Amino acid sequence: MRRALMALMGTAAGTVLLVGAKAGFSSPSSDPALQPQSAQSPVPGTSAGPSQAPPAGADPTGAGAPGASPAAGKTTQPAGTKTTAPAGKPATTAAKPPRTTMKDGTFNGNPIYVDYGNVELSIVVAGGKITDVKVLDSPSEHSRSVQINNSALPKLRAEALAAQSANIDTVSGATYTSSGYKLSLQSAIDRAFQA
Known part of the structure; x- marks a missing residue:
């Protein structure tokens, strides 16, 4: 349930950002004053010019929307745990093999x-x-x-x-x-x- 809510929030935030980019509005996450310091400084060896700007709808911080956690839409799990597939249909027993001779x-x-x-x-x-x-x-x-x-x-x-x-x-x-x-x-x- 929690994952579904986080995925829904991430999708909604992405849609808002995409619509805002198409309409020419800036999203709060693209405002340098609202970004964390690590997102403001360019990666060494790259330039942070307009040619390096992320594509429309992309969120450079991974935050999605104001107030959303950086892991919105992503799942994390503690080290050493195993991931299992969601429960599907219960395993069925093998069908009885067909007869090789006719029954009397x-x-x-x-x-x-x-x-x-x-x-x-x-x-x-x-x-x-x-x-x-x-x-x-x-x-x-x-x-x-x-x-x-x-x-x-x-x-x-x-x-x-x-x-x-x-x-x-x-x-x-x-x-x-x-x-x-x-x-x-x-x-x-x-x-x-x-x-």
Whole structure:
């Protein structure tokens, strides 16, 4: 709180000095009678002419404003103390590492809308492997969709069991069903790894 107040006072004093310099007024700190003796005498080897004047808004004494301490805007601390960062978020424990094998059980995939209807699957995992893929929903509103799915779904199931992943080939003539099958299968596999 104290640092914030000092920083605010230093900023206000700097703003007043900058506005005064722009308007052509002299600040009390630039009056030689008000400066400490050390600020009035030039540093050896330099001249204190107008070319050496500090830039507008700069405070040669570091005082900032009348009545302000020379350390306004600066922080000092006793020798031998350590500086620590302000308290932020508390340290969190490391997240549980992802599973490297699927958990045993039955996991439903997301229902995926494709042209002509939804495709939704569930997988059965035993011993960390997919042992069965069940179709919970598939396009069935049109007789042609039923005919295509009766041919495509067993092929997709066999490929999924062989690959043990959703990285399977699309069945020719059943592009929509195949894409929905892969997406629903992948979401079920993801759930098996996250369980």
